Amino acid sequence: MTDTQSARDRLLDLVSFNDTANRGITPEQAVDDAIHEALLNQPSLRTCLVPGCLRQYDALSCMNGAAPPRPEWSGEGWATLGSGTIFPAGGHLCPDHKQLVTDHLPRRVKLPNDRWTVDCACGWMPAPQTWHGLLRALWEQHLLTTTGQLPTPQPIPDPDVPGTRLPLNQHTEATLTELYDRLWDAEADREETRDTARACILGYTAAVPALLGAKTALEGLRARITVDSRDWSADKLDALLWAVLVGWNCENTEEGHVHDGIDCAGDQGLWDIARQHDIPIGQTIQAGNHRWWVANAIKVAKQIEDTDKSKEG
Ligand SMILES: [Zn+2]
Ligand SMILES: [Zn+2]
Numbered sequence: 001m002t003d004t005q006s007a008r009d010r011l012l013d014l015v016s017f018n019d020t021a022n023r024g025i026t027p028e029q030a031v032d033d034a035i036h037e038a039l040l041n042q043p044s045l046r047t048c049l050v051p052g053c054l055r056q057y058d059a060l061s062c063m064n065g066a067a068p069p070r071p072e073w074s075g076e077g078w079a080t081l082g083s084g085t086i087f088p089a090g091g092h093l094c095p096d097h098k099q100l101v102t103d104h105l106p107r108r109v110k111l112p113n114d115r116w117t118v119d120c121a122c123g124w125m126p127a128p129q130t131w132h133g134l135l136r137a138l139w140e141q142h143l144l145t146t147t148g149q150l151p152t153p154q155p156i157p158d159p160d161v162p163g164t165r166l167p168l169n170q171h172t173e174a175t176l177t178e179l180y181d182r183l184w185d186a187e188a189d190r191e192e193t194r195d196t197a198r199a200c201i202l203g204y205t206a207a208v209p210a211l212l213g214a215k216t217a218l219e220g221l222r223a224r225i226t227v228d229s230r231d232w233s234a235d236k237l238d239a240l241l242w243a244v245l246v247g248w249n250c251e252n253t254e255e256g257h258v259h260d261g262i263d264c265a266g267d268q269g270l271w272d273i274a275r276q277h278d279i280p281i282g283q284t285i286q287a288g289n290h291r292w293w294v295a296n297a298i299k300v301a302k303q304i305e306d307t308d309k310s311k312e313g
């Protein structure tokens with residue numbers, strides 16, 4: 001009979017009828033309360049995500065700010081890993097491994113060709129994979145290799161890395177697959193690069209004629225103004241036009257040139273003319289900036305013309 005007796009019944013046999021009666025309950029109520037409480041307070045254990053680490057903490061007591069059922073289940077010093085890593089549901093890190101995983105934080109990267117890789121904080125990046133579930137295993141292997149628990153793997157034959165090229169007769173299915181995968185990735189990269197290059201060329205072919213046209217117009221205006229017999233410093237608006245189109249300051253940027261204000265216009269011309277016409281400081285600075293933009297646009301346009309000429313010649 002006792003063999004088939006349930007744990008609850010055995011517990012009931014042990015409960016004193018008198019003791020429970022003194023508290024105003026039945027033995028059945030006392031046992032059911034105990035079972036209910038035990039079920040509610042079951043520890044909710046979380047394990048460290050580092051492979052081989054057996055440390056756990058009790059999320060429930062940690063969340064409630066209560067003492068853990070066992071001291072080794074304390075949540076003190078633990079950290080959680082967010083989504084956006086190769087752990088889509090997040091993960092838990094014991095105090096021993098917090099630094100290690102911070103140094104190797106595995107960010108999940110989706111490549112344009114629908115393949116996946118890991119951007120490890122240390123710079124490691126595995127060959128792209130079609131199934132993102134593989135990333136975790138690859139990263140774990142990387143982690144164990146870094147900590148010395150696994151031997152460093154044979155380098156994958158890489159045409160870009162000297163000394164890793166395999167003789168043809170030593171190639172296996174796996175090494176060839178690796179090379180084909182790289183070829184596939186390179187082809188996807190090429191598509192992307194071609195699109196970028198096309199966008200650059202389109203932008204360039206539209207911007208260059210516009211810039212060269214503006215240069216011609218600005219140089220024409222400048223020539224028109226400088227041959228005019230008028231005193232361009234007498235009138236305020238004239239002085240501002242001159243400031244932007246010609247410039248009151250010396251613009252000699254040659255190495256060793258020192259503005260002396262005698263052989264050159266010096267670097268105070270704009271301020272002098274501003275004072276003469278009571279032009280506010282803000283407006284004077286703005287005129288100086290506009291002059292710089294105009295001169296710079298002409299300079300860049302000239303550089304483009306020169307490279308075009310040297311290409312033709
Ligand atoms: Zn750990
Ligand atoms: Zn790493």
Ligand SMILES: [Zn+2]
Nearest residue numbers: 250259264266
């Ligand atoms: Zn000068």
